[in-house]
Amino acid sequence: MAQNPTVFDRHLLRLRQRRARALGPETFLIERVAQELCERLAAVLRRFERAVDLGTPSDAVARVLAEKATTVIRAGHDVARGEGLRVVADEEALPFADASLDLVVSALALQFVNDLPGALIQIRRALRPDGLLLAALIGGDSLNELRAAFAEAESETAGGVSPRVAPFVDLRALGALMQRAGFALPVIDSDRLTVRYDNVFALMRDLRRMGATNVLTERRRAPLRRATLLRMAEIYAQRFADTDGRLRASFEIVWLSGWAPHESQQKPLRPGAARRRLADALGTKERPAGEKTGR
Numbered sequence: 001m002a003q004n005p006t007v008f009d010r011h012l013l014r015l016r017q018r019r020a021r022a023l024g025p026e027t028f029l030i031e032r033v034a035q036e037l038c039e040r041l042a043a044v045l046r047r048f049e050r051a052v053d054l055g056t057p058s059d060a061v062a063r064v065l066a067e068k069a070t071t072v073i074r075a076g077h078d079v080a081r082g083e084g085l086r087v088v089a090d091e092e093a094l095p096f097a098d099a100s101l102d103l104v105v106s107a108l109a110l111q112f113v114n115d116l117p118g119a120l121i122q123i124r125r126a127l128r129p130d131g132l133l134l135a136a137l138i139g140g141d142s143l144n145e146l147r148a149a150f151a152e153a154e155s156e157t158a159g160g161v162s163p164r165v166a167p168f169v170d171l172r173a174l175g176a177l178m179q180r181a182g183f184a185l186p187v188i189d190s191d192r193l194t195v196r197y198d199n200v201f202a203l204m205r206d207l208r209r210m211g212a213t214n215v216l217t218e219r220r221r222a223p224l225r226r227a228t229l230l231r232m233a234e235i236y237a238q239r240f241a242d243t244d245g246r247l248r249a250s251f252e253i254v255w256l257s258g259w260a261p262h263e264s265q266q267k268p269l270r271p272g273a274a275r276r277r278l279a280d281a282l283g284t285k286e287r288p289a290g291e292k293t294g295r
Contacts, residue, residue, distance in 0.1 A: 007217060008215050009217050010090075014078065016211045016213055018211075020211035021211075023208065024209065025058065025210065025211070027060070029210065029251065029253075030057065030058050030060050030108055033107045034060035036136070041064065041105075048069040048132070049069070049070050050103070051068070051069035052073045052096070053073070053074045054094075056105075065103075065105065071085065073086070075087045091113050092118065093122075094123065096126040099126070099127070099128045099129070102127070102128055102131045104123050104134075111137040112215070117181060120133075120177055120178065120181035121180075129261065131260040132257065133258050134255075135257075136253050138252070138254070139168055139171060140169060140252065141252040142168055142251045144250055145240040145247075145248060145249060145250060146200070146236070157225060171190050174256050182260075182261065186256065186257070187256070188255070188256050190252055190253060190255065193252075195249045198247075199247065200247060
């Protein structure tokens with residue numbers, strides 16, 4: 001059986017996330033996602049019995065869940081901080097029994113999973129019928145400016161390009177992945193955020209304090225050359241600066257939601273089950289296929 005490629009070094013990811021907490025984490029992105037999550041859950045007019053916060057790198061989401069669920073479980077590799085129940089778990093190998101959860105949320109964690117289809121299938125199986133998944137991931141249009149500046153700088157100074165920014169998930173692919181995993185009523189949308197910095201090094205400091213620096217398995221192991229770094233900074237300032245000299249950095253947050261199937265949910269009509277012809281609804285005359293209208 002073919003195995004999924006190992007795109008991310010997940011051991012290194014955990015080390016980088018621990019370093020971020022030691023440095024003092026930068027939380028503006030996760031706090032924004034937590035606020036949006038709160039608004040989206042408020043539109044669901046029900047209370048959940050058992051909810052899991054899966055892999056979120058802070059307790060911002062767990063605080064929101066406390067108002068929507070009777071029992072909140074934080075699941076991940078590093079969940080020592082914060083209140084509530086905690087389970088050491090990997091997003092790629094969930095420890096939950098089938099049909100044991102009512103709600104699973106995840107904020108800015110699933111984009112680093114090597115087997116996202118497999119993770120979605122495990123989540124769907126862990127949900128009870130009519131259980132909900134709501135997750136936010138870093139999208140594929142994030143940090144395009146940094147990716148482009150690094151690629152050009154390395155081509156000039158090192159004679160080749162090494163992957164520096166992760167190939168985050170594509171919005172168009174997620175709908176198919178959700179259906180493949182067995183979710184009903186899947187909804188995919190995105191939110192775009194532009195953050196401005198005095199220089200590219202301030203952006204890189206924020207990424208380090210988010211635990212979001214390069215953890216690609218195909219990354220170049222040699223230290224980044226000073227000439228490459230300085231040339232990247234020049235290119236970034238030349239191509240992605242506003243009129244006031246500040247630099248733009250794009251973040252795309254992709255939202256996905258879906259329900260474990262249940263007989264009470266809306267279902268599409270079977271082909272041929274419509275009670276009214278389309279031609280009647282439009283007030284037109286129906287013609288056989290291939291027949292041309294008169295001139």
